[in-house]
C-alpha cells in the first residue's frame with residue numbers, strides 16, 4: 733500500500749507537469765493537534781500514581797505530572813498544479829511531533845531514594861495527495877482543501893520508574909527502559925485555507941484542517957505492542973485532530989519558459 737501512495741503522488745505530480753499549468757510550491761508550520769487518546773489515557777494513569785506518591789507523607793521529594801500529548805508542532809511542504817484557474821491538484825508531506833517528559837525522585841526515611849524519569853516522543857510523517865478549489869476571491873483567496881493521506885508514526889519511550897519504599901503496591905507499572913514503536917495508517921484531511929497574494933507569484937496564508945486517521949497499533953522491531961502504563965492492554969496511536977498552519981507559497985508558470993514568472 734506504501735507503493736500505491738507513492739504511485740498516486742507521482743501520477744499527480746507528473747500529470748500536472750504535462751498539463752503545464754502554474755505550479756504552486758508551499759511550505760508552512762503551525763500548531764498541530766492529535767487525539768492520541770489511548771496514549772493520553774495511559775499518561776493519566778501514570779499521573780494518578782505520581783499524584784498519590786507526591787501526597788504520601790512518608791516520602792520527601794516529588795515528580796511533576798506528565799503533560800498530555802494532544803498538541804504539538806506541524807510542518808508541511810507541498811506542490812500543486814493549477815489545472816484550471818480555480819482548481820489545483822497536488823501532494824504534500826507533513827510532519828507532526830509532540831513530546832512529554834518529567835523527572836524527579838523520592839526519599840523515604842531519609843535513606844532510600846527512588847528515581848522516576850519519563851521521556852515520551854511522538855512523531856508522524858504524512859504523505860497526502862489531494863486538491864484545492866478556490867471558492868471566493870475578495871483580495872484574499874478562500875479555498876477548500878481535501879486530500880487522502882498515508883501516515884507513518886513513531887513513538888519513543890525512555891522510562892525509569894522505581895517504586896519508593898513503603899508505598900502501597902500499584903496494579904500497573906510502566907515498563908522501564910528505552911523503546912521505539914512504529915505504526916502506519918490511512919487518513920483523510922479536509923479544511924479551509926486563506927491566501928493573501930503579495931504578488932502574482934507570491935502569497936502568504938493560513939489553513940485550518942481536520943485530519944482523521946485510522947487508529948493504528950504501535951509495535952517495536954520485535955513485534956511487541958506498546959503498553960505504556962503496563963496494564964496489559966496495548967495502546968494504539970490516533971493522529972486525528974485539528975491542524976493550523978501558516979504558509980508561504982510561490983507560484984511558477986511552467987508554460988512561460990524557465991525562470992519567467994506569470995503575468996496577469
Ligand SMILES: [Ca+2]
Nearest residue numbers: 959961963965
Ligand atoms: Ca496499557
